[in-house]
Amino acid sequence: MTIYEKTSMGLEEIKSKVRGLSMIERRVLIFIDGKRTVDDLGALPRVKDLDGIITLLVSEGYIAPSGVQGSPVAPASAAEVPPSIQEQPGEPTPSFRDLPEKFQPEKFDMAKNFMTNTLNHFKGFYGATSLVREIDACEDHDALRALYGAWCEQMDSSRQGLKQGKKLRKDLLDVI
Incomplete structure (x- = not known):
């Protein structure tokens, strides 16, 4: 099971759409994230x-x-945010809020619902199915935080998500 990741040219194509990939080729490119195997990508509609x-x-x-x-990719620690999810080049990487000592299920549910609802709204019900499933399977904030980068990437791959990305990230960081 081979795992692929985007090159700088692939990342540029996602942002600009200048090289003329078909809709299906582009969709596969978007879903390649350095974590999914070719078998995982085979589930794309x-x-x-x-x-x-x-x-x-x-x-x-x-x-x-x-x-x-x-081999599975280890989830990021709670304090660690990959550089690929910086909001703009040159801006500081967003940081997660400190978690309270006692688990707050209402905040956790808010974060989980926010992530799935925004994905469904901006990507459609089938646009980010595997990520929505991963989010639904999360049982704590650390697991959700490990998916933050994938969520940002998916949001940035839609035109409206890209436009509203800064506000959406801020809203999510308030509860995640």
């Missing part, structure tokens, strides 16, 4: 020739094997 699309994306330089062969 309307993707009939995944091997052909992966071959095209590799040969064109949009993606490259991550060097991790099917």
Whole structure:
């Protein structure tokens, strides 16, 4: 099970749409995140020739094997935020709020609902299905925080999500 990640050219294509990928090729590129295996990508709706699309994306330089062969990626610690989720180049990386000593289920549910509702609104009910499932399976704030980067990436891959991204991130950081 090979895992791929986007190259700088792949990240640029997601932002600008200048190289003429088809809708399906672009969707596969968006879902490649350095965590999902090719088998995971096979569950995407309307993707009939995944091997052909992966071959095209590799040969064109949009993606490259991550060097991790099917092993799960360790979740980020609560205080750690990957640099890929910075709001703007040059701006400081957003930080998570301090968690209270006692678990607050209402705040946790708010964060979980916010993440799934925004994904469903901006990506459609089938646009981020696997991420929504991962969010639904989370049982604590640390697990949700580990998915923050993937959530940001998905939000940034839609035009409206990109427009409202700064506010959405701030709202989520208030409860996550």
